Amino acid sequence: MTIRTPLTLATVTPDAGLRAALERAPHEVIEEVTRSDMRGRGGAGFRTGLKWRLASEAPAPDGRRHVVCNADEGEPGTFKDRALLSVVPDLVFEGMTIGAWAIGATSGVVYLRGEYVYLRKGLEECLADRRAAGLLGSDIMGTPGFDFDIRVQLGSGSYLCGEETALLESLEGRRGEPRNRFPYPVVRGLDRAPTIVNNVETFAWVPAIMARGADWFLGIGTSASKGPKLLSISGDVARPGVYEFPFGVTIREVLTASGGENAHAVVVGGACGVCVPASDFARTISYEEASTGGAVIVLGPDRDLLDVAENFLEFFVDESCGQCTPCRVGNPVLLEGVRALKRGECTPERLGELQRLGRTMQDASKCGLGQTSPSFFLSLVDLFGPEILHRVPA
Amino acid sequence: MSSPLLATVSIENADLVAMVDALVTRHGATRGALLPILQDLLAERGEISTLAMQLVADRLGASPAEVQGVVTFYSFLGEAARGRHVIRLCRTLSCMMAGTRDVAAAFEAELGIPFGATTPDGVFTLEWTNCIGMCCAPPALLADAEAFSSVSPAQVGEVIGALRASGVQE
Ligand SMILES: Cc1cc2nc3c(=O)[nH]c(=O)nc-3n(C[C@H](O)[C@H](O)[C@H](O)COP(=O)(O)O)c2cc1C
Ligand code: SF4
Numbered sequence: 258m259t260i261r262t263p264l265t266l267a268t269v270t271p272d273a274g275l276r277a278a279l280e281r282a283p284h285e286v287i288e289e290v291t292r293s294d295m296r297g298r299g300g301a302g303f304r305t306g307l308k309w310r311l312a313s314e315a316p317a318p319d320g321r322r323h324v325v326c327n328a329d330e331g332e333p334g335t336f337k338d339r340a341l342l343s344v345v346p347d348l349v350f351e352g353m354t355i356g357a358w359a360i361g362a363t364s365g366v367v368y369l370r371g372e373y374v375y376l377r378k379g380l381e382e383c384l385a386d387r388r389a390a391g392l393l394g395s396d397i398m399g400t401p402g403f404d405f406d407i408r409v410q411l412g413s414g415s416y417l418c419g420e421e422t423a424l425l426e427s428l429e430g431r432r433g434e435p436r437n438r439f440p441y442p443v444v445r446g447l448d449r450a451p452t453i454v455n456n457v458e459t460f461a462w463v464p465a466i467m468a469r470g471a472d473w474f475l476g477i478g479t480s481a482s483k484g485p486k487l488l489s490i491s492g493d494v495a496r497p498g499v500y501e502f503p504f505g506v507t508i509r510e511v512l513t514a515s516g517g518e519n520a521h522a523v524v525v526g527g528a529c530g531v532c533v534p535a536s537d538f539a540r541t542i543s544y545e546e547a548s549t550g551g552a553v554i555v556l557g558p559d560r561d562l563l564d565v566a567e568n569f570l571e572f573f574v575d576e577s578c579g580q581c582t583p584c585r586v587g588n589p590v591l592l593e594g595v596r597a598l599k600r601g602e603c604t605p606e607r608l609g610e611l612q613r614l615g616r617t618m619q620d621a622s623k624c625g626l627g628q629t630s631p632s633f634f635l636s637l638v639d640l641f642g643p644e645i646l647h648r649v650p651a
Numbered sequence: 652m653s654s655p656l657l658a659t660v661s662i663e664n665a666d667l668v669a670m671v672d673a674l675v676t677r678h679g680a681t682r683g684a685l686l687p688i689l690q691d692l693l694a695e696r697g698e699i700s701t702l703a704m705q706l707v708a709d710r711l712g713a714s715p716a717e718v719q720g721v722v723t724f725y726s727f728l729g730e731a732a733r734g735r736h737v738i739r740l741c742r743t744l745s746c747m748m749a750g751t752r753d754v755a756a757a758f759e760a761e762l763g764i765p766f767g768a769t770t771p772d773g774v775f776t777l778e779w780t781n782c783i784g785m786c787c788a789p790p791a792l793l794a795d796a797e798a799f800s801s802v803s804p805a806q807v808g809e810v811i812g813a814l815r816a817s818g819v820q821e
């Protein structure tokens with residue numbers, strides 16, 4: 258495990274956050290998380306406190322609500338959740354338990370990607386220890402009537418199952434095909450009950466926020482992106498690995514820390530992210546400027562950006578569920594277009610068509626996969642139009 | 652509870668029936684237990700046969716077509732039989748940039764099969780996979796349930812040897 262910076266999460270006192278939460282009413286816990294302004298660490302950046310409030314207020318006819326931890330971590334270039342599940346699994350479970358108290362849930366599930374099956378044993382052991390210590394099960398920490406337990410369920414090799422509604426379908430024993438919104442999972446989630454689905458890292462920060470207070474969290478980051486963020490840094494860098502930075506760190510600072518000073522460009526956000534060229538390395542990692550679930554893939558001067566686009570589109574063609582036309586048909590067309598560009602056989606007219614297709618996919622696809630799959634390609638065309646076009650026959 | 656068809660075939664496939672029933676008992680006869688049941692079935696038998704899908708469907712009260720739909724959706728499941736050991740090599744960006752193609756060529760040369768195939772003795776299957784979250788130490792692969800990182804072409808023999816040593820029936 259390559260963790261390159263000290264982790265704040267490693268300094269959090271075990272179960273202090275849970276104790277602080279149980280000393281308050283559930284709605285007060287939600288208020289504290291809301292006040293911290295934490296946004297989901299899985300990439301989409303939805304406000305955690307708001308998600309929890311909606312789930313707590315949604316009617317639960319048979320009294321059931323669920324807490325689901327999204328440990329599917331399939332975005333290319335992302336591995337920080339694997340680090341957290343290896344190093345601080347207790348904090349993740351503690352965060353889920355605080356979530357259960359806040360929304361009134363009795364059951365929790367960690368959806369662990371099948372690729373991480375080797376983490377399962379350690380997680381099960383950690384859960385058993387927590388049960389033995391009265392931190393899971395009945396009357397948790399001596400709180401009468403607070404009953405909650407967590408199980409681990411494995412995925413089976415599908416990137417799309419990281420999308421929260423596909424994940425819920427998978428947990429229910431179905432193909433991992435995204436559902437229609439509305440309703441959202443906070444209203445009708447697992448087995449039709451109100452459900453919060455949060456990223457591993459999101460849950461891991463919750464005990465720290467409860468133990469140290471929302472003001473501590475608010476003191477870190479930028480105006481719209483609060484707290485520290487874990488980044489997964491890979492590619493052409495001397496020191497790849499997991500790094501913790503406050504939101505607002507510049508891409509240049511990230512590259513200096515990781516030994517990627519020679520970078521020609523970076524991909525921020527994985528395969529569904531965008532290309533940031535060297536001229537924009539002053540940009541910050543934040544929801545305002547370069548939003549990411551934490552993947553930073555560094556590209557050295559010898560890398561062909563069209564190869565990168567081709568690799569990403571091959572990935573999306575492979576992982577699309579084919580439920581909706583823009584994504585099922587659009588990704589293979591974009592892939593063919595990128596290959597034509599590489600061969601120097603793409604005309605300016607065709608490039609324009611590909612751009613329009615990409616924008617249509619962003620607007621008309623049913624889920625985030627199809628909505629984001631064109632973004633790297635489109636960012637290349639916007640940024641490096643001439644560099645790509647010089648292979649286009651005149 | 653079983654249909655007459657399944658009662659008949661079960662005479663010849665008593666071990667499969669017993670295994671399915673044991674898995675249904677372990678995970679519960681609910682639709683939500685379908686993936687854990689299929690995952691364990693695959694781990695124990697190396698394939699999910701048509702009969703196995705019919706049996707599982709029967710026990711969970713689902714249609715066989717729905718179970719087949721689930722089996723074919725997930726890349727780690729599927730109807731094709733696999734070898735006793737499955738090697739999944741990552742072909743996503745960070746690994747490709749670090750030389751996955753050379754590692755793939757070494758595996759193909761060592762085992763004498765292309766990616767997507769199983770050795771004639773049924774011991775090894777080579778598959779491509781997408782990012783396995785080991786991008787900080789590429790090229791990376793999954794060998795059964797274990798991850799290997801920073802794999803060089805020269806280490807391919809070592810990976811195969813480790814798998815052979817772990818094979819109980821070898
Ligand atoms: C194709 C696709 C894959 C996703 N994969 C993941 C993932 O692996 N982990 C994750 O936490 N969120 C993933 N998400 C985002 C989830 O849908 C959801 O927004 C997230 O789990 C919410 O948690 P958060 O608010 O704590 O970030 C994915 C979204 C899409 C569209
Ligand atoms: S956008 Fe793609 S992955 Fe999402 S539902 Fe449509 S076809 Fe499936």
Ligand code: FES
Nearest residue numbers: 741746783785786
């Ligand atoms: S790109 Fe191969 S493990 Fe992530």
